[in-house]
Amino acid sequence: MVAALERFDKIEVASAYQLVADAIEREIMSGRMRPGDSVGTEAALCAQFGVNRSTVREAIRVLEQSGLVRRGADRRLYASLPRYSGLSSRISRALILHEVTFRELWATARVLEIAAAEQAAENADAAIIALLEANQAQAEAALDDPARLSHLDTEFHQLLAKATRNRVLELAREPAGLLFFPTTELIVRRVPEGAGRLVAAHRHLIDALKAGDAAQAALWMSRHIADWRKGFERAGRDLDEPVERVYARSVLRPPY
Amino acid sequence: MVAALERFDKIEVASAYQLVADAIEREIMSGRMRPGDSVGTEAALCAQFGVNRSTVREAIRVLEQSGLVRRGADRRLYASLPRYSGLSSRISRALILHEVTFRELWATARVLEIAAAEQAAENADAAIIALLEANQAQAEAALDDPARLSHLDTEFHQLLAKATRNRVLELAREPAGLLFFPTTELIVRRVPEGAGRLVAAHRHLIDALKAGDAAQAALWMSRHIADWRKGFERAGRDLDEPVERVYARSVLRPPY
DNA sequence: ACATTGACTTTGTCGGACAAAGGGACAAGC
DNA sequence: GCTTGTCCCTTTGTCCGACAAAGTCAATGT
Numbered sequence: 001m002v003a004a005l006e007r008f009d010k011i012e013v014a015s016a017y018q019l020v021a022d023a024i025e026r027e028i029m030s031g032r033m034r035p036g037d038s039v040g041t042e043a044a045l046c047a048q049f050g051v052n053r054s055t056v057r058e059a060i061r062v063l064e065q066s067g068l069v070r071r072g073a074d075r076r077l078y079a080s081l082p083r084y085s086g087l088s089s090r091i092s093r094a095l096i097l098h099e100v101t102f103r104e105l106w107a108t109a110r111v112l113e114i115a116a117a118e119q120a121a122e123n124a125d126a127a128i129i130a131l132l133e134a135n136q137a138q139a140e141a142a143l144d145d146p147a148r149l150s151h152l153d154t155e156f157h158q159l160l161a162k163a164t165r166n167r168v169l170e171l172a173r174e175p176a177g178l179l180f181f182p183t184t185e186l187i188v189r190r191v192p193e194g195a196g197r198l199v200a201a202h203r204h205l206i207d208a209l210k211a212g213d214a215a216q217a218a219l220w221m222s223r224h225i226a227d228w229r230k231g232f233e234r235a236g237r238d239l240d241e242p243v244e245r246v247y248a249r250s251v252l253r254p255p256y
Numbered sequence: 257m258v259a260a261l262e263r264f265d266k267i268e269v270a271s272a273y274q275l276v277a278d279a280i281e282r283e284i285m286s287g288r289m290r291p292g293d294s295v296g297t298e299a300a301l302c303a304q305f306g307v308n309r310s311t312v313r314e315a316i317r318v319l320e321q322s323g324l325v326r327r328g329a330d331r332r333l334y335a336s337l338p339r340y341s342g343l344s345s346r347i348s349r350a351l352i353l354h355e356v357t358f359r360e361l362w363a364t365a366r367v368l369e370i371a372a373a374e375q376a377a378e379n380a381d382a383a384i385i386a387l388l389e390a391n392q393a394q395a396e397a398a399l400d401d402p403a404r405l406s407h408l409d410t411e412f413h414q415l416l417a418k419a420t421r422n423r424v425l426e427l428a429r430e431p432a433g434l435l436f437f438p439t440t441e442l443i444v445r446r447v448p449e450g451a452g453r454l455v456a457a458h459r460h461l462i463d464a465l466k467a468g469d470a471a472q473a474a475l476w477m478s479r480h481i482a483d484w485r486k487g488f489e490r491a492g493r494d495l496d497e498p499v500e501r502v503y504a505r506s507v508l509r510p511p512y
Numbered sequence: 513a514c515a516t517t518g519a520c521t522t523t524g525t526c527g528g529a530c531a532a533a534g535g536g537a538c539a540a541g542c
Numbered sequence: 543g544c545t546t547g548t549c550c551c552t553t554t555g556t557c558c559g560a561c562a563a564a565g566t567c568a569a570t571g572t
Contacts, residue, residue: 015555017317029349031501041522052557054310057524061273061314065321066346074565075523082350087343090322091427093285094338100423108424111371119363167356168364171347172428245287271524297553308526313555330534331554 020049020059028068028079039069039077084171091175099242102183102232106239109180110225112173113157117205117221119164121214128163132206135159139202143195150185156202157181163209179243180228187231194231201227276305276315284324284335295325295333340427347431355498358439358488362495365436366481368429369413373461373477375420377470384419388462391415395458399451406441412458413437419465435499436484443487450487457483 014022024045027033039045045056060077063069067082095105135156142148157177161170188194201224208217232239270278280301283289295301301312316333319325323338351361391412398404413433417426444450457480464473488495 017555029353029501035353043522054313054558055556057310057314058317058555061317062321065318067350071523076565081353082346084350087347087350090338091343091347094323094340094343095424095427097285097291097337098423104422104424107375107422108371108428111367111425112428115364115367166360166363167354168351168360168432169367171351172364172368172432176424176428245285273524299553310527311525314524327554 016051017055017058017062020045020051020056021062023049024059024063025066025068033079035079035081037079039079041076084167084174088171088174088178092178095175095179096243096245101240101242102237103239105176105180105243106225106229106232109173109176110222112169112176113160113225114218114221116157116161116164116169116173117208117217118214119166119169120160121209121212121217123165124163124209124212128159129206129209132156132159132163132202132209136199136202136206139199143199146185146189146195149188149195149198150182153184153198153202154178154181160205160209183232184228186237187228187235190235191231194227197227198224272307272311273314273318276301276307276312277318279305280315280319281322281324289335291335291337293335295335297332340423340430344427344430344434348434351431351435352499352501357496357498358493359495361432361436361499362481362485362488365429365432366478368425368432369416369481370474370477372413372417372420372425372429373464373473374470375422375425376416377465377468377473379421380419380465380468384415385462385465388412388415388419388458388465392455392458392462395455399455402441402445402451405444405451405454406438409440409454409458410434410437416461416465439488440484442493443484443491446491447487450483453483454480 024033024039028035033039040048042053042056042060045059046053049056060069064071067080067086069077070080072078135152139149139152139156142152154177158174161173161177164170184194184198188198201220204220205217205224208214208220229239280289280295284291289295296304298309298312298316301315302309305312316325320327323336323342326334326336328334391408395405395408395412398408410433414430417429417433420426440454444454457476460476461473461480464470464476485495
C-alpha cells in the first residue's frame with residue numbers, strides 16, 4: 001500500500017528520553033552550562049523534568065556517548081568537551097563497516113598529511129618539536145621491531161598534526177590515520193629497507209619543521225606517503241582491497 | 257591516604273549495560289551480524305544476557321547513538337551502517353565547543369576541497385554531474401536569495417565530494433564544510449559581487465569535471481576558496497574569531 | 513591531629529507494571 | 543477483489559518501587 005500523495009511530512013513524535021537529552025544538550029551548546037559544571041544528580045534531573053529515573057538514565061547514555069556529559073571519578077555527572085579521540089575511533093569504525101578501500105584511504109591521507117606537514121612547518125614550537133625528537137629517538141632504536149615502529153609512526157603523525165595548531169585539520173586527519181598507519185607494521189615486516197626509509201623521512205620532516213620550511217616539509221611528506229604506497233604494493237597487497245575488519249581491534253578500544 | 261606503591265593498575269569494572277553494548281558491538285563489527293539484520297526484541301536480549309530490561313535499554317541507547325543499531329519504521333531493532341551525516345554533525349558540534357577559529361576551518365577546508373575537486377574531475381560520472389547541473393541551475397535562479405544560495409553552495413560541495421567516489425575524503429571534509437559554507441550567506445549578503453563569483457566558480461568547476469581536467473578543477477576551487485576568504489574579510493570579519501555557537505543550530509538537527 | 517566509624521547519598525541493577533502503537537488475522541461492506 | 547473495521551497479541555516507552563555497592567561527610571575515639 002503506497003500513499004497516493006506525498007502531501008504530509010512524516011510526523012515525528014519525540015520520546016521523553018530524547019527530549020530530556022535534547023534539553024541538556026541545548027543547555028551545554030548554548031553556553032549556559034559550561035564544561036566542568038555539574039549536571040546534577042539523577043534524582044535532581046528526575047525532579048526537574050518530571051520523568052522517571054529510567055528515562056533520565058537513558059538520556060544520560062545518549063549524552064555520555066556524544067561526549068557532552070561525562071561521569072567524574074566520583075561518578076557524578078559533569079558537562080564536558082567532547083574529546084577528539086573518541087570521535088575519531090568511531091569514524092574509523094564506520095569506515096571499516098563501509099568497507100572503504102586502501103586507495104580511498106591513501107588518497108585522503110596523502111592530502112591531509114601533506115597539509116599537516118606544511119602547516120606544522122609554519123606553526124611548530126619548541127615543545128612539540130622536542131616530542132617529535134623523542135619519538136624519533138625511540139624509532140631509531142626500534143628499527144627491527146615492526147610492531148613498535150608502526151605504533152611510533154602513528155604517534156609521529158599525530159604529533160605532527162598537533163604541531164599545526166590547527167585543531168580542525170588535526171581532527172580531520174585522524175580517522176584516516178588510525179586506519180592507514182597501522183599497516184606500516186605489515187610493510188616494514190615485508191620490505192627490508194622500509195624501516196630505514198621511514199625514519200629517514202621522519203628525520204627530514206623534523207629538520208624541515210625546525211627550519212620552518214613548509215615546501216621542504218611537504219616534499220618529504222609526499223615522499224614518505226609515496227613510500228608507503230610502494231611498500232604496500234611490494235608487500236603483495238592491492239590498493240583496491242577494502243580495509244579489513246581486523247584493524248577494528250586497533251581502533252575499537254583506544255587505550256585511553 | 258595515598259597508595260604507598262603504584263603496584264597495580266586501576267581496576268576497571270565495566271557496568272552491565274556497557275558489557276551488553278560491547279557484546280552487540282562486537283557481534284556487528286566482526287561481521288557475524290550484518291547491517292539490516294534484526295537484533296531481536298528487548299525481551300529476547302534480556303533473556304540472552306540475563307539482565308533486566310532497563311539495562312538492555314541503556315545499552316541500546318549507546319549503540320543507537322554510535323549508529324550501529326537503528327530503530328526501523330516498525331520500531332524494532334536492526335543492525336545498521338553508521339551514517340556519515342550523524343557523525344559529521346557531532347564532530348562539527350565538538351569543533352564549535354572547542355572554539356576553533358575560522359582560520360583553522362579555512363586552512364583545512366582549502367586542502368580538502370581542492371583535493372575533492374581534483375579527485376572529482378578524475379572520477380565523476382554522468383549521474384552526479386547531472387545533479388551538480390541541477391544544483392547550479394537552482395543557484396543561478398537564486399542569486400538574490402542569500403539563505404537559499406548558501407544552502408545550495410553547501411549542497412554543491414557535498415555533491416562534489418560524492419563525485420570523488422572517495423568515501424574517506426567525503427567524510428573527512430564534511431565536518432569542516434558543515435561549519436564553513438553556511439557563512440556564505442553572510443558573505444553574499446554583504447559583498448555585492450559575491451553571488452555572481454560563486455556561481456561562476458561553480459560553473460567552471462562543473463566544466464572541469466566534464467572535461468576530466470583535474471588541474472583546472474583544482475585551480476577554480478582554489479579561487480573559489482580564496483574568494484570566500486576575501487569576502488569574509490570584506491564583510492568585516494576576522495579570521496581569528498572562533499566559530500560562533502550560533503552555527504550550532506544549522507548543525508545540531510540535520511534535516512534527516 | 514589523625515584514623516575510624518557510621519549515617520547518608522548516589523549510582524547501578526533489578527522486578528514488575530501499564531498505556532500506546534504496530535502487526536496480523538478475520539469478518540463485514542463496497 | 544479490495545478496502546475497512548475490529549479484535550488480539552507483541553513490543554516499546556514510561557513509570558514505580560526496591561536494594562546492594564560505593565562514595566561522601568561529619569561525628570567519634572584515641
